Amino acid sequence: MSHVPAPVLPSSLADVLAMTAADRRAVDALIRSRLSSDIVLVNQISEYIIGGGGKRLRPLLHLLTARAAGYHGRDHLQVAAIIEFIHTATLLHDDVVDESSRRRGKQTAHQVWGNAASVLVGDFLYSRSFQLMVEIDRMAVMEILANTTNTIAEGEVLQLMQMGNADLTEKDYFQVISDKTACLFAASARLGGVLADASPALCESLAEFGLLLGQAFQIADDVLDYQADDQALGKSLGDDLAEGKVTLPLILAMDRAAPEQRNLLRDMIGDGGSRELQQACAILKETGALDDALAQAHRLADQARHCLEGLPPSPERTALAVLTDYAVDRSL
Numbered sequence: 634m635s636h637v638p639a640p641v642l643p644s645s646l647a648d649v650l651a652m653t654a655a656d657r658r659a660v661d662a663l664i665r666s667r668l669s670s671d672i673v674l675v676n677q678i679s680e681y682i683i684g685g686g687g688k689r690l691r692p693l694l695h696l697l698t699a700r701a702a703g704y705h706g707r708d709h710l711q712v713a714a715i716i717e718f719i720h721t722a723t724l725l726h727d728d729v730v731d732e733s734s735r736r737r738g739k740q741t742a743h744q745v746w747g748n749a750a751s752v753l754v755g756d757f758l759y760s761r762s763f764q765l766m767v768e769i770d771r772m773a774v775m776e777i778l779a780n781t782t783n784t785i786a787e788g789e790v791l792q793l794m795q796m797g798n799a800d801l802t803e804k805d806y807f808q809v810i811s812d813k814t815a816c817l818f819a820a821s822a823r824l825g826g827v828l829a830d831a832s833p834a835l836c837e838s839l840a841e842f843g844l845l846l847g848q849a850f851q852i853a854d855d856v857l858d859y860q861a862d863d864q865a866l867g868k869s870l871g872d873d874l875a876e877g878k879v880t881l882p883l884i885l886a887m888d889r890a891a892p893e894q895r896n897l898l899r900d901m902i903g904d905g906g907s908r909e910l911q912q913a914c915a916i917l918k919e920t921g922a923l924d925d926a927l928a929q930a931h932r933l934a935d936q937a938r939h940c941l942e943g944l945p946p947s948p949e950r951t952a953l954a955v956l957t958d959y960a961v962d963r964s965l
Contacts, residue, residue: 642951646959649693649952656696657689660713667714667761678742678754682721691821692717694846694956698825698839701941701949708769709828715778716821718762723785723817725755730793733872773827781820788812797877799899803884807848815847822846835943842940842953849933850960855880856927857963859914871910877902881929886922894920930961 643649650657668679692713699709727733728741729748743751759782766775792809795801822843826836858873859882873880879902887895894916901913917923934957944950 640948642948643955646688646955649697649955650688652948652952653693653696656700656710656713657693659710660689660692660696660717663710663714664717667765670757674746674750675754675757678725678746678750679721679758682724682742683717689717690850690956691720691817694818694843694953695821695825697949697952697956698822698843699828700825701944701947701953702826702829702831702835702839703945704825704829706828708771709825711765711769712774712824712828715762715765716817716824718758718765719778719782719785720817722755722758722762723789723813725751725758726789730789733876771827774824777820777824777827781816784812784816788814788816792878795879797903798879799887799902801879801884803881806879806881806884810848810851811844814851815844818847818850819843838940838943842937845933845937845940846957846960849930849937849957852881852926852930852933853961853963856882856923856930858882859917859923871913874901874910874913877904881926882917882922885925886917886920889920889922890916927961934958934961 643652664683665680668676668683670676670679695713695716696709699712725742729743729751733741741751742754762778762782766778769775788809788811792813795805795809819840820843823836823840826839831839855873858871858880872878874883883898883902887898890898897909898913898916901909937957937960938954941950941953944953
């Protein structure tokens with residue numbers, strides 16, 4: 634009787650990327666072929682940001698959930714490309730709104746080509762993603778992605794309204810990160826189940842997994858904004874504070890800081906400046922705000938892991954668990 638060796642289970646992000654290499658190459662090829670436009674500037678900006686690195690975590694999440702739920706077709710490649718187009722469009726628009734100067738370690742597109750070109754190419758990516766959705770011709774897929782795109786836009790507006798608001802509550806913060814960031818993670822995971830014709834209950838569990846993963850990922854990002862080095866972060870340290878963006882570490886610190894420290898943070902949030910960034914970082918560290926925010930991210934990642942219990946054991950399910958670890962620890 635022949636012995637079939639047990640599959641090697643991934644234990645790091647590098648392992649996950651290696652096991653999904655064939656699918657990811659196919660997605661990259663699809664992205665590049667479908668980005669093509671007769672307008673030279675569209676090609677230049679699209680290639681600049683799509684080719685600018687990044688782990689493509691959201692498409693990766695979709696590829697893994699589709700396979701983990703038992704999907705064996707090819708539509709998951711096209712859905713992954715759509716997800717990346719939507720995400721990239723939001724980055725182009727985001728950087729204009731936030732006046733960000735760096736993204737993934739290099740100049741943002743609007744710094745190179747200007748605001749108008751960046752916004753319009755973001756619109757091109759949105760419209761191209763909808764063309765790709767129609768080709769798949771599954772109403773459930775179109776409905777999820779259309780609703781998600783709308784939620785992201787609402788999240789962007791909500792965040793814009795809250796800029797410089799030193800009284801932002803933790804509840805309001807979670808609303809922003811859920812709408813603006815985590816909802817695309819949720820859709821990416823849910824769509825894996827939808828393509829596999831999984832039960833409504835499993836699709837719901839996958840969506841919950843994605844939402845919690847996205848929240849944990851964003852909180853960890855917000856912590857890194859105050860303690861990572863610029864090179865690891867891919868943007869300037871303290872950018873959130875410079876933009877008047879109130880994140881969980883700031884909310885926790887404002888709640889615990891001494892009156893004079895709170896006044897300093899409040900002034901910095903209102904001014905949208907980072908002149909006293911070192912002082913602000915010291916306050917966040919002293920009040921335990923960074924550690925406690927990261928602890929919240931870890932709790933959300935743990936909750937996300939429990940959502941995978943409805944999936945049968947597989948290397949892909951293990952890979953999804955690895956993503957929960959990576960979300961809160963980028964050194965993995």
